[in-house]
Amino acid sequence: MDRVRAPIPAIIAALVLAGCGAGGGGDDQGWDRIRLEFEPDSVTAAPAGALLIGGHTGTGEDTKPAYAVRIEGRVSPRTVVPSTPYGQLASLVAVGAADRAYALGVARGGAHGNPRWTVWVANGRGDPLIEHEQVFWVFGGHESGTMVAQVATPRGPVVVGSWAGAVGMDVALWLGDPDGARYARRESAGTELASTSTRQYEAHGATAAGDLTVIAGEQLALDRELLRQPVVWLWEGADRPVRRVELPAPEGRADSAACGAGRCWVAGVAEGRAALWQVWPGPVQRVELAELPVDREATAYVLVRGSEPMVLTTAGGRARRVGVSGDGPPGRVIGAAGAADGEQFVIVTGDSGRELWRVG
Numbered sequence: 001m002d003r004v005r006a007p008i009p010a011i012i013a014a015l016v017l018a019g020c021g022a023g024g025g026g027d028d029q030g031w032d033r034i035r036l037e038f039e040p041d042s043v044t045a046a047p048a049g050a051l052l053i054g055g056h057t058g059t060g061e062d063t064k065p066a067y068a069v070r071i072e073g074r075v076s077p078r079t080v081v082p083s084t085p086y087g088q089l090a091s092l093v094a095v096g097a098a099d100r101a102y103a104l105g106v107a108r109g110g111a112h113g114n115p116r117w118t119v120w121v122a123n124g125r126g127d128p129l130i131e132h133e134q135v136f137w138v139f140g141g142h143e144s145g146t147m148v149a150q151v152a153t154p155r156g157p158v159v160v161g162s163w164a165g166a167v168g169m170d171v172a173l174w175l176g177d178p179d180g181a182r183y184a185r186r187e188s189a190g191t192e193l194a195s196t197s198t199r200q201y202e203a204h205g206a207t208a209a210g211d212l213t214v215i216a217g218e219q220l221a222l223d224r225e226l227l228r229q230p231v232v233w234l235w236e237g238a239d240r241p242v243r244r245v246e247l248p249a250p251e252g253r254a255d256s257a258a259c260g261a262g263r264c265w266v267a268g269v270a271e272g273r274a275a276l277w278q279v280w281p282g283p284v285q286r287v288e289l290a291e292l293p294v295d296r297e298a299t300a301y302v303l304v305r306g307s308e309p310m311v312l313t314t315a316g317g318r319a320r321r322v323g324v325s326g327d328g329p330p331g332r333v334i335g336a337a338g339a340a341d342g343e344q345f346v347i348v349t350g351d352s353g354r355e356l357w358r359v360g
Helices: none
Strands: 032-033 039-045 050-056 064-071 074-077 089-099 102-109 113-121 131-132 144-153 156-165 168-176 184-188 201-211 212-221 227-235 243-246 253-260 263-272 273-280 285-287 301-305 308-315 319-321 332-338 342-349 352-359
Touching: 039 332, 039 342, 039 352, 050 102, 064 113, 074 113, 089 156, 102 131, 113 144, 113 285, 144 212, 156 184, 156 201, 156 212, 156 301, 168 201, 168 212, 184 308, 212 273, 227 263, 227 273, 227 301, 253 273, 263 301, 263 308, 273 308, 273 319, 273 352, 301 342, 308 332, 308 342
Parallel strands: 039 089, 089 144, 201 253, 227 253, 253 301
Antiparallel strands: 032 352, 039 050, 050 064, 050 089, 064 074, 089 102, 102 113, 113 131, 144 156, 156 168, 168 184, 201 212, 212 227, 212 253, 227 243, 253 263, 263 273, 273 285, 301 308, 308 319, 332 342, 342 352
């Protein structure tokens, strides 16, 4: 799972799809805190079954990037090798994995304290995570926006974010080479990623499944009293155009995406409640959820357990699983990932800082 709410991560709500809908029953599974030597900012599952965790130690000028791998229940720190001054201060706010592990780091600097983005790669789950320096104008400059996710595809890593366009900020994609060493921004002008005079677009999270990249976000309708509407962008390969699809909901946004068992979903918030849509394959359709009003700043995350989706969010100041009784730890959910063995992991930020929790 690949989101920055720096994302998306950002990071469970188990819901059982039965009959016409999802949500309802479910047992009160426990929450177990995973002890780390650093504060987590991002988490994702690798195809080989490992869990990749990005984060940081320290604060301010003492911040340092941190990275660990969890295999068979054991967390092992990995060496982090920065190559730039901003890399030395970065928090690893997004991770993606295929045959390699990719990470996106951010630190603030310069005269205006703007975000400075860095990209990293580890060739194997036991290898060090190494920063690859980019030309400043790849991610920086007056037109740069916020990066929200990093995903891994067969053609290489993809960073999802925003970039100034003709009439506002566009959704933007940066494509990395297979080694994750060099990135180039894909032009958004003339595509469904480009904002218009009546619609302003914003991405919040993304995932990838093979050649398919799914981007969750929202559009601001300037001609409809600034109505916010959930949307999804579907990109089926380098030689295919990006498609934008409005999601069925009176208002709201889409926050996260996940794929599994030949299907893809996005989760978000609509009318103040957690919401879920199936977006691939076939026509987009809303999935019925147990009703759960969410907190004002809550983000909704979708994971796949087996072949069915699960939704996690923040309600009543605690992590909550939609359709499952019982509260999670206090704080706000900022990221989540589901492992191949069915384990689910969530990052919660609260009075104790940022912590990684496992949901059975």
